[in-house]
Amino acid sequence: MAEQKQFEPLIIGFTCNWCSYRAADLAGMSRKKYPPNVRLIRLMCSGRLDPAFVLKALQGGADGVLITGCHPGECHYLEQNYKAYRRYVLLKRMLKQFGVEPERVKLIWASAAEGVRLAEEITKMVEEVRALGPLNWPGVAAANGDRLIHLTEKEEVAA
Amino acid sequence: MTIDTLDIAASPMPATVPKRSFLQEVIEDTPGSDPRFEMCIQCGTCGGSCPSGPDMEYSPRRIFAMIKADMREEVLKSNTFWYCVSCYYCMARCPQQVHITDLMYTLKRKAVREGYCRKSTASDAPDFSEFFADAVLKYGRSFELGLATRYHLRHHPLGAIKMATGMGLEMMRKGRMDLTPRRIKNVDQLQAILSKAEEIARQEREQGGVA
Amino acid sequence: MKYNYYPGCSLERNASAYHDSTMAVAKPLGIEFQEVNDCNCCGAVEFMAIDKMQAYALIARNLSLAEQQMSNGENLVAPCSACFLNLSKCDAYLSASPALADKVNKALAAGGMHYTPGQVHTRHLLDVAVNDVGYDAIAKKVSKPLYGLRVAPYYGCLIVRPGFLDKFDDPEYPTSLDKLMRTLGATVVDFPMKAHCCGGHMTQISEPVALYMIHQLLKNAADYEADVITTICPMCQLNLDAYQHNVNKAYGTHYNIPILYFTQLMGLAFGLSAKKLGFGKEFISAAPALIKIGVKPPKKPKKKRPSKQELPMPVMPEEE
Amino acid sequence: MSDKGKPKLAMYWASGCGGCEIAVLNIQENILVVDEVFDIAFFPCIADFKVKDVKGYPDGYIDLCLFNGAIRNSENEEMAQLLRQKSKVMVAFGSCAYEGCIPGLSNLTSKEATLHTVYLDNPTIDNPEGILPQPFYDAPEGTLEIPVFYHTIKSLDQVVDVDYTIPGCPPEPHQIWTVLQAVVAALLEGADLPPAGSIIGAGNVAVCQECTLKKDVKKIERFYRPYEVIPDREVCLLEQGLMCMGPATLSGCGALCPIVGMGCRGCYGPLDGVEDQGAKMLTAIASILGVGKPGEDEAEIERQLDAVMDTIVDPAGTFYRFSMAHSLLRRAKVNGR
Amino acid sequence: MSKERIGVYICHCGTNIASMVDVENVAVWAKENLADDGVVVARDYKFMCSSLGQELIQDDIKEKGLTRVVVAACSPHLHEQTFRAACAKAGLNPFLCEMVSVREQVSWVHTDKAMATQKAKAMITGGVERVALHEPLEPLHVPINEATLVVGAGIAGIQAAIEIADSGFPVYLVEREPSIGGHMAQFDKTFPTLDCSACILTPKMVTAGSHPNIHLLSYSEVERVDGYVGNFTVTIRKKARYVNEDVCTGCGICIEKCPMKVIDDVFEAGLGYRKAVYRPFPQAVPKYPVIDTENCIYFQRGKCQACQIFCPTQPNSIDFEQEDELLQVDVGNIILATGYDLFDARRIPQYGYGRLANVFTSLEFERMCNASGPTNGAVRLRDGVTEPEAVAVIHCVGSRDKNYNNYCSVICCMQSLKFAHLVKERAGPNTEVYNFYIDMRTAFKDYDEFYQKVLAEGVHFVRGRVAEVTDAARLPGEEGKLIIQAEDTLIGKQRRVPVDMVILSAGLEPRHDSVEVGHQFGISCSVNGFFTEKHPKLDPVATMTEGIFIAGCAQGPKDIPASVVQGAAASARVLGRIQQKELALEPVRASVIEEKCSGCRICNTMCPFNAILFHEDQMVTEINPALCQGCGSCVAACPSGAITGTQFSDQQVLAQLEGLLMLSVNGGRVLEPEMA
Incomplete structure (x- = not known):
């Protein structure tokens, strides 16, 4: 077991094919460095994001979820990012009830031109989630190897 | 390369935080939602609309340009905002929805606090505001006779006599002016509130903010 | 209809005619006013110039009192335009800025008070008269129409600009008072400067500047042969009335236009006695103008037949 | 089929309200058929068997076990394991066993908080010494043991393998009867049972299909709580701003609630292929809110959105009223757990 | 255990990827660790996108029977098409190939090689899990109907229609008003060349009206649109003219005899009159008049029928019984060129329009200057007689103003310069003209030269937005005048300029019904209310909806040259489609x-x-x-x-998600097991 090693949060990012995924491309092309803790999934639009994806990520071992989409008024599909926004707001309210810290799930608007900004936002979020520590969703833990596995919940024996 | 430039190049970077611009300062000191001061496009609608525009040293539009140019002292010394009559024409017409009238209040407060108002050509105006405020602080109500007497005695002694014999007398004769101030019942409470307000404002200023 | 009432300092003394006439017309209008107890001065335009925090705390104390005493509904009626502006502006800015509201409430707490932004709905008396009571109800109460009286409706600034809460009339070219005066039977003159400034406190700070502004207004009303100017604000009344003499002296003019509160004219049309309506307190006597009030409705001027060459005017939407 | 006479039927009641038993009895005169066809092997509600009787059965002795109630404590879990061992067909009967149901809502808080509410902080409680249940108690007569109260409520399938699921809170009697008929046909006539793992005794689309209220396109300005409005009895409740889980809930109940003006609570659980009923309803609800269009001021949208969201009281409890224990997250994280 | 046979290909991209990701290690790891997930082969290669790299994949598809391919290389936006095509060439459905961006998202942005390698592995795992669930897809092929619908017959729509018709394809040109021509037909002169607007427009109108390939539907509106690109079915309401187009010769006797004169709010912008039976202007296309039933004495009171009585045709052209007709047309593409509305200057009361007689809007002034307009081209005050001695032109009326429209209306500066010139030309060089402006915007060819010319003519320019226009005289010389009050910002002083006439350069607004029209055609409006183009720079006439194009002021304020350019551009896009005969649509659906x-x-x-x-x-x-x-x-x-x-099903996304979550960030991460 690595001792005193800095906690490295794992963050799943959902990106819109037209803006934020291209922003990530641009960050790469500009060689803008950011920590390797975020792994992106490409969707056609932030409007495709099903809140279940976020829950699945949190439950499945992610310490945070980043949702990105086109700025309001700039959606490639006209107005679907507003739907994403509404779903996000309601989801956040619900996650609060589940005890998930607000910093762990974030929505950021990023246009295809905002590569540097996206990288900075990712850096910021990684640090914020790092400060919170692992999410360790109840019912999920990791094995010693490098593959995360799902354990069934160990119930307490004493009251 | 001259010695001067060498010196500058060699001098260490200032360790302090960058100085806040005058524009930032007035934005932060203006209440309510975003006052949009930085959005002025110099179209002149305010200056054209202002009923006392012709008497101002600088039109409101120019004040915005001067603020952006960080001409702090020149702005605070000017009579512009003291001539503002709060008619809100500028604010209603501004195509950029800048809260112009609110800026005028902010500048008045700054000029009073920092004493610039004494250097302004409208140096009478702050006294009027101050005397008015004093009466309210004391009684909770405005006191026209007291205010007029005090103000005019300081600034226009002749006018005061005219006031007393002419308009003032008429006002009293028609029952439109009190000889003694009216006061609210809970003056103590009001004063407690206002002194607390002053304290909050002071703290804010001391913490590097402005008020 | 029940309303909380905030008279402000002016109505207690220099504008007592406004207060008296407001109270006199309240009954026929079916309005019950409950004065909010122990209100303080709203700060007029002066306090804002001295200390922001104190200015807002000062106004918020009144709002807090109204909130506490809200037995007559959420409406707080201010007949004075400056009070109306200050109360509504304070409420709007406290709502817009929770940080400001927080600080103001800290100050209020020192006096054991609190105000929740948005709780009190500040209204101007004119708004209440024309929108809550309504022109039709007012028309029904008119027993002595003001036929023949040429009235210049003067709104001044703060009732329509900038309009923090209810923008009940146009900030540039308001018409509600015009329509009210027509409802009373008066002839409303075109008065392009109806929403211009009376000079406000400039009478105290720079009399020449103020006299210039007042002169313009009087000239404009006189150009259109107004018998009276009707106003909705104590400050406007005072400036136009008390300084008319000074204007005449400064400009060599001979204006003699009485400046009357709209409630006074309403009262006359309702058949109330002049004394009850506070007549006699004005500097420029209203008596000569009031003699002109006729009993017969004036004949409508015949529409001039347009000449062949004349170009049509754009159609304006009907005034409501 | 058991060679010892009639097939054996068991029904057990773990953490639940007892409504499921009533629902079984509510199949009316058909209960006589049940009695005719089955031997009761264990059914604490209607027949006096003891746990030791069950322990005495050989494995697989019971042909059909209807297990209702969620797994709240160690006894529930032990009984689930015991009955699994003794039963050929294990059915998660009703919403509690299937997905945690109302008891599962306690997963939004901690065990300690639950005990606190139940034993300490409630107007009807008289417990001056603040005594809480303890698993072990040393009495003069010896050590007494009571079941351990779990931190997390679980569904039946989270502790034992389940062959079938009958959803509903409780399952509708006509659905129960259909299932029993099918089982009987299988046991007696060798008919095919549905594939293992199936949800039985339900429809296969959402409740809306059974709902007779008129449905139109939806745009909701705000939500109302049931006491705030009298609904129009002809029109889709959601369109009237009343929360209705119908679109995200499996049919089979006949849309009983919405038809009488009460929004569907979601007791039949999610549709086949949907992993998380709550998330699906959340996304559907957020989708049809009438807030936010290109060109509108962002701050204003945020304000409006907050206002309408404020009318959705307790989103987690609303969207997961029945399915909390079986959802993706299963429980809230409380004090790091 | 996946039933798919998956190949994983990791590109070095020279050293672009290989310097930060241990690609060889990744390949070995993938083959060993992802075998259960279906990976049967994993290779690294210097340049995967090279023809040799592609052949590597193709050979494996053929030889190892791969059913899925994952390429870990650069962004899919660069090479997705390349690798899809490579797969297709080897007989694998192109949509069974998934790209993982380990260059833009890993090697170029990270600095720790071990962690970068770990992230690459995780992303490849995600790709593998996801691609296993991909399905073979076929692009959607839709045939393109040769006919095109053009909505709006102003200059942009006319241009588009003529271009397509000239190429030999049928066009339905729909116009709401009784005549085509749009706003351009109302103008007198066009800036900066001062060409006569009618002289250059009417020939085009005639062409559009008589072209064998153009089916002109004037006085008609689109009722509904069904179908999709290539196959739209459009229902058009042809409003009743009450004039039989088959027999009417357009002689105009009915108009002459009609006793009912009404103000013409549309073509004459309210400054002139027309009859109840009318033709908007003499050169109207088509030439047939229309009966305005709201003002027709017969329709209102059942008497009169003068038009019918005097109609010389046999049979009679006037048909009071005529009814609206609904037509259905099938088209492949649609061009919307629905134009603009003029900002209603009454919304700015301080400028006095509607209240002060001698305040005119730009469109009123255009009509006044027009030789066939109400004053036969003479500049006159509202009394129709007096020539003004001083005229003020106010720029930016309703434009660049947060209270009305945020945007710059583009044409007003040039239009105002034109007005200044026309006043000098018509009312004499001694007429004083004041232009009040915020900024002078005279971009584009020959525009600034026009500004120079107007300067030389002695026009006054005051840099300051006008505060108000009033008739309340204050100073000597103001009596009976309109006074412009503004700050002359260059002097820094408030000025009052008395004039006789004020022209308000009102801005251009989206059509009042643009949102509904947009909805009808499935396209959206931007913040400002104009139709949104697919891309503001690279695709300005296409929209997000396939088969719907936009041109002219419907897309945003623009002048005549720009409208013509857009009309032509939209027609070029449509012609391209028609020539292809068929359109392949991405099967992401x-x-x-x-x-x-x-x-x-x-x-x-x-x-x-x-x-x-x-x-x-x-x-x-x-x-x-x-x-x-x-x-x-x-x-x-x-x-x-x-x-x-x-391509984006729940299962596919969740599978990728699970794949991404399989590896921790640094390999050494251990989650605390849950506390018992």
Whole structure:
């Protein structure tokens, strides 16, 4: 077991094919460095994001979820990012009830031109989630190897 | 390369935080939602609309340009905002929805606090505001006779006599002016509130903010 | 209809005619006013110039009192335009800025008070008269129409600009008072400067500047042969009335236009006695103008037949 | 089929309200058929068997076990394991066993908080010494043991393998009867049972299909709580701003609630292929809110959105009223757990 | 254990990837660790996109029977098409290939090689899990109907229609007003050349009216649009003219004899009159008049019939019984050139329009200057007689103003310069003209030269937005005048300028019904209300909806040259489509699993492209694949899981998610096991 090693949060990012995924491309092309803790999934639009994806990520071992989409008024599909926004707001309210810290799930608007900004936002979020520590969703833990596995919940024996 | 430039190049970077611009300062000191001061496009609608525009040293539009140019002292010394009559024409017409009238209040407060108002050509105006405020602080109500007497005695002694014999007398004769101030019942409470307000404002200023 | 009432300092003394006439017309209008107890001065335009925090705390104390005493509904009626502006502006800015509201409430707490932004709905008396009571109800109460009286409706600034809460009339070219005066039977003159400034406190700070502004207004009303100017604000009344003499002296003019509160004219049309309506307190006597009030409705001027060459005017939407 | 006479039927009641038993009895005169066809092997509600009787059965002795109630404590879990061992067909009967149901809502808080509410902080409680249940108690007569109260409520399938699921809170009697008929046909006539793992005794689309209220396109300005409005009895409740889980809930109940003006609570659980009923309803609800269009001021949208969201009281409890224990997250994280 | 046979290919990209990701190690790791997930081969290669790299994949597809391919290289936006094509060449459906961006998202942005390698492995795992669930897809091929609908016959629409018609394809040109021509027909002169507007426009109108390939439907409006790119069915309401076009010769006797004179708010901008039976202007196309039933004495009072009585044709052209007709046309593409509305200057009361007689709008002034207008081209005050001695032109009326329209209306500066010139030309060089402006915007060819010319003519320019226009005289010389009050910002002083006439250069606004029209055609309006183009720079005449194009002021304020350019550009895009005869659409689409749809109608408002339709009879929703653009918002909205999206199904995304979560960030991470 690595001792005193800095906690490295794992963050799943959902990106819109037209803006934020291209922003990530641009960050790469500009060689803008950011920590390797975020792994992106490409969707056609932030409007495709099903809140279940976020829950699945949190439950499945992610310490945070980043949702990105086109700025309001700039959606490639006209107005679907507003739907994403509404779903996000309601989801956040619900996650609060589940005890998930607000910093762990974030929505950021990023246009295809905002590569540097996206990288900075990712850096910021990684640090914020790092400060919170692992999410360790109840019912999920990791094995010693490098593959995360799902354990069934160990119930307490004493009251 | 001259010695001067060498010196500058060699001098260490200032360790302090960058100085806040005058524009930032007035934005932060203006209440309510975003006052949009930085959005002025110099179209002149305010200056054209202002009923006392012709008497101002600088039109409101120019004040915005001067603020952006960080001409702090020149702005605070000017009579512009003291001539503002709060008619809100500028604010209603501004195509950029800048809260112009609110800026005028902010500048008045700054000029009073920092004493610039004494250097302004409208140096009478702050006294009027101050005397008015004093009466309210004391009684909770405005006191026209007291205010007029005090103000005019300081600034226009002749006018005061005219006031007393002419308009003032008429006002009293028609029952439109009190000889003694009216006061609210809970003056103590009001004063407690206002002194607390002053304290909050002071703290804010001391913490590097402005008020 | 029940309303909380905030008279402000002016109505207690220099504008007592406004207060008296407001109270006199309240009954026929079916309005019950409950004065909010122990209100303080709203700060007029002066306090804002001295200390922001104190200015807002000062106004918020009144709002807090109204909130506490809200037995007559959420409406707080201010007949004075400056009070109306200050109360509504304070409420709007406290709502817009929770940080400001927080600080103001800290100050209020020192006096054991609190105000929740948005709780009190500040209204101007004119708004209440024309929108809550309504022109039709007012028309029904008119027993002595003001036929023949040429009235210049003067709104001044703060009732329509900038309009923090209810923008009940146009900030540039308001018409509600015009329509009210027509409802009373008066002839409303075109008065392009109806929403211009009376000079406000400039009478105290720079009399020449103020006299210039007042002169313009009087000239404009006189150009259109107004018998009276009707106003909705104590400050406007005072400036136009008390300084008319000074204007005449400064400009060599001979204006003699009485400046009357709209409630006074309403009262006359309702058949109330002049004394009850506070007549006699004005500097420029209203008596000569009031003699002109006729009993017969004036004949409508015949529409001039347009000449062949004349170009049509754009159609304006009907005034409501 | 058991060679010892009639097939054996068991029904057990773990953490639940007892409504499921009533629902079984509510199949009316058909209960006589049940009695005719089955031997009761264990059914604490209607027949006096003891746990030791069950322990005495050989494995697989019971042909059909209807297990209702969620797994709240160690006894529930032990009984689930015991009955699994003794039963050929294990059915998660009703919403509690299937997905945690109302008891599962306690997963939004901690065990300690639950005990606190139940034993300490409630107007009807008289417990001056603040005594809480303890698993072990040393009495003069010896050590007494009571079941351990779990931190997390679980569904039946989270502790034992389940062959079938009958959803509903409780399952509708006509659905129960259909299932029993099918089982009987299988046991007696060798008919095919549905594939293992199936949800039985339900429809296969959402409740809306059974709902007779008129449905139109939806745009909701705000939500109302049931006491705030009298609904129009002809029109889709959601369109009237009343929360209705119908679109995200499996049919089979006949849309009983919405038809009488009460929004569907979601007791039949999610549709086949949907992993998380709550998330699906959340996304559907957020989708049809009438807030936010290109060109509108962002701050204003945020304000409006907050206002309408404020009318959705307790989103987690609303969207997961029945399915909390079986959802993706299963429980809230409380004090790091 | 996956049943798929998956190949994983990791590109070095020279050293671009290999310097930060241990690619060899990744390949070995993938083969060993992802075998259970179906990986049968994993290779690294210097340049995967090279022909040799592609052959490597193709050989494996053929020899190892790969059913799925994952390429870990650069961004899919660079080479997705390359690798899809490579797979297709080897007989594998191109949509069974998935790219993982380990260059833009890993090697170029990270600095720790071990962690970068770990991230690459995780991303490849995600790709593998996801691609296993991909389905073979075929692009959607739709035939393109040769006919085109052009909505709006102003200069942009006319240009577009003529270009397409000249290429030999049929065009339906629909115009709401009785005549085509649009706003341009109302103008007198055009800036900066001062060409006579009618002289250059009328020939085009005649061409459009008589072209064998153009089916002109004037006095008509689109009622509904069904179908999708290539196959639109459009229902058009042809409003009753009450004049039989088959017999009418356009002689105009009916107009002459009509006793009812009304103010013409449309063509004459309210400054002139027309009859109740009228033709907007003499050169109107088509030439047939229209009866305005609201003002016609016969329609209102049942008497008169003068037009019918005096009509010389046999049979009589006047047909009081005529009714609206509904026509259906099938078209492949649609061009919207619906133009603009003029900002209503009454909304700015301080400028006095509607109250002060001698305040005119730009369009009124255009009509006044027009030789066939109400004053026969003379500049006159409202009395129709007096020539002004001083005129003020106010720029930016309703434009660049947060209280009305945010944007710059583009044409007003040049138009105001033109007005200044016309006043000098018509009312004499001694007439004083004052232009009040915020900024002078005279970009584009020969525009600034025009400004120079107007300067030379002695026009006064005051830099300051006008505060108010009033007739309240204050100073000597102001009596009886309109006084412009403004700050001359260059002097820094308030000025009052008395004039006789004020011209308000009112801005251009989106058509009042643009949102509804946009909805009808499945396109959206931007913040300002103009139709949104697909890309503001690179695709200015296309929209997000396939087959719908926009041109002219419907897309945003612009002048005549720019409108013509857009009309031509839109027609070029349409002609390109027609020539292709068929269009392949990306198969990334949503679809409804009918058996799972409960008819709850949650999704019904999700689609801005109108691809979602609801069948009332069966109570199920359906998605039209040709209209669907594949955003997936309806998939995410469906509470029953009854809508699924190809290429982005729940299962595919969740599989990728699980793959991504399989590896920790630094390999050394150990989650604390849950506390007992």
